[in-house]
Amino acid sequence: MTLYEKILALYPELIEYNFVDGNIILQNDSDGKGDYIAKWEHPTLARPTQEQLDGVSE
Amino acid sequence: MAYFGLQPLQSTYLTDYFSGNGSTVAFTLSRAPIAAESVLVHISGVKQHASTYGVAGTTLTFSAAPPTGTNNIEVLHLGIAPETVTLPSYRTVTEFTATAGQTTFSPASYTAGYIDVYRNGVKLGADDFTATNGTTVVLDNACTGGDLVRFESFLITSFNNAIPNTAGAVGSSLLASGSALANIGAGGVTQSYIGNNVAGTGPAFSAYPNSDTAINNAWTKINYALELFDTNSLFSSSRFTPNIAGYYQINAVTLMNAVVNQATAIYVNGNQYKRGTYDSGNSSGVSGLVYLNGTTDYAEIYVYVPGSASVAGDNRTWFDGFLVRAA
Numbered sequence: 001m002t003l004y005e006k007i008l009a010l011y012p013e014l015i016e017y018n019f020v021d022g023n024i025i026l027q028n029d030s031d032g033k034g035d036y037i038a039k040w041e042h043p044t045l046a047r048p049t050q051e052q053l054d055g056v057s058e
Numbered sequence: 059m060a061y062f063g064l065q066p067l068q069s070t071y072l073t074d075y076f077s078g079n080g081s082t083v084a085f086t087l088s089r090a091p092i093a094a095e096s097v098l099v100h101i102s103g104v105k106q107h108a109s110t111y112g113v114a115g116t117t118l119t120f121s122a123a124p125p126t127g128t129n130n131i132e133v134l135h136l137g138i139a140p141e142t143v144t145l146p147s148y149r150t151v152t153e154f155t156a157t158a159g160q161t162t163f164s165p166a167s168y169t170a171g172y173i174d175v176y177r178n179g180v181k182l183g184a185d186d187f188t189a190t191n192g193t194t195v196v197l198d199n200a201c202t203g204g205d206l207v208r209f210e211s212f213l214i215t216s217f218n219n220a221i222p223n224t225a226g227a228v229g230s231s232l233l234a235s236g237s238a239l240a241n242i243g244a245g246g247v248t249q250s251y252i253g254n255n256v257a258g259t260g261p262a263f264s265a266y267p268n269s270d271t272a273i274n275n276a277w278t279k280i281n282y283a284l285e286l287f288d289t290n291s292l293f294s295s296s297r298f299t300p301n302i303a304g305y306y307q308i309n310a311v312t313l314m315n316a317v318v319n320q321a322t323a324i325y326v327n328g329n330q331y332k333r334g335t336y337d338s339g340n341s342s343g344v345s346g347l348v349y350l351n352g353t354t355d356y357a358e359i360y361v362y363v364p365g366s367a368s369v370a371g372d373n374r375t376w377f378d379g380f381l382v383r384a385a
Contacts, residue, residue: 004275016364019275020321020336026276027360029328030296035276038329 003035006056010048018042076131078124087116089135098134102127152209156201163195168211176208177201260381261290261300269371270315273363277323277330280312280359280369282377296358296377303352303385310334310359311343313374318367324348325358336362341374347382 003026008014018024027038040047076085078101091097091113099106101124111120124131152165165173170190175182175197182197189195195209265282272278281296292300300306312322322342323333334344348357359377361369369375 002274002276016319019364020362025330028276028278030271030279030281035274038277 001056003037003053006053007048009056010052011045014042014045072135074133074135075129076124076133077128078126078130080126081123083121083123084117084119085131085133087113087118087133087135090116091135092137096136098136100132100134101125102130148213150211150213152211154207154209156203156205156207158203159200161197161200163197163207163209164193165195165209166211167192168209169213172213173209173211176206176210178206179208258381258384259289260302260304260384261292261298262378262380263288263290263293263298264376264378265293265296266373266376267369267371271361271369271371272366273320273361273369274366275364277360277362279325280310280361280375280377282359284373286373286376286378297356298350298358298377298379299354299356300350300381301352302381304350304381305383305385306348306350306357306379307345307382308348308357308377308379309343309345310377311341311375312359312361313341313370313372314339314363315368315370316340319364320367321362323360323362325360326350327355328358330360331357348379349385352385 004019007024007026014024019026023039023041023043025037025039026035028035037047072089074085074087087097094108094111094113097113097118099108099111099118106120110122111118113119118133150166150168154163154165156163168189170192173189173195175187175189175195177197186199187195187197197207201207264286265288266284266286267281268283269281271280279296282293283296285293290301292298298306298308308324310322310324312320314320317338317340319336319338320342321333321336322344324331324344324346326348331348332344332346334342336342342361344359349355350357357379
């Protein structure tokens with residue numbers, strides 16, 4: 001399950017636009033460390049904690 | 059034919075005309091003669107003897123005021139002193155009256171090998187004295203009290219401030235401080251002395267990948283393993299880290315292996331800086347100006363796809379940039 005899918009599971013109201021217009025940036029530096037949240041500036045939804053992300057079931 | 063200083067030009071003799079009024083004795087010449095004998099002076103057509111006037115700089119002064127007349131004073135310059143060339147004195151004479159037993163003298167500073175020594179009017183041979191340090195001269199034989207010892211030292215250069223008209227190096231001492239020429243060094247002309255319409259030799263690079271890059275709902279850095287060119291070897295590990303602070307034009311085009319929504323963005327120091335259009339298609343691009351500090355700042359390219367896709371790993375995907383203007 002990708003980071004993007006986990007976030008969508010937590011916040012189903014998010015749409016594609018949120019990840020493109022810049023207030024949420026998921027990033028992968030192609031260094032083998034995988035995806036991470038580089039920026040979270042959503043006006044209403046809080047940045048998910050690692051605990052929340054880890055709790056999302058496959 | 060080579061010349062020192064200004065190349066001589068053929069022309070008519072320079073002539074100044076003045077109108078006498080019976081009282082004025084001083085007139086200002088257009089050029090400063092070297093001496094009174096360097097000009098021919100006529101008053102009302104009669105040549106004047108050089109003893110009847112004098113020159114000091116550009117001022118011509120008569121011992122008696124010329125009579126009234128329109129342009130009745132004619133001054134013909136027989137030569138014009140070269141401009142922009144400093145004419146140094148060639149010989150420096152220093153005289154001493156020796157004390158009894160004196161052997162060491164301190165004449166004006168000299169260049170070893172370019173000094174003559176006279177004792178009571180008789181020139182000494184090179185073996186009769188030692189003059190090597192530029193400041194003192196030691197006679198082999200002690201003087202008798204009252205001996206007149208004379209030193210004549212000679213300048214070994216003929217012109218100062220003249221650029222040699224032959225191939226070779228021009229020393230910085232011949233160039234005015236702060237001039238553009240003075241700023242040409244081993245490293246080339248500094249950026250501040252390049253004309254506004256002249257491109258410099260700032261960094262430029264172009265690179266492309268050699269393998270596909272998988273994208274899956276995250277801005278993903280593209281690895282550009284191959285270089286088309288990299289003028290200053292500043293592109294490494296898929297990032298451009300220039301060593302000159304300034305404004306850089308950064309361009310990138312990404313070709314996807316499928317038709318998908320996508321965007322390509324310029325990243326600076328790991329953060330998204332400028333994003334290209336977000337649209338559906340098989341390619342996207344970005345182009346923009348970026349300031350990089352010339353030390354730690356670096357630029358990279360990231361691509362976003364809202365789903366799963368891959369970037370073509372060949373020269374249809376590329377990343378290039380160059381210095382537009384130094385800071």
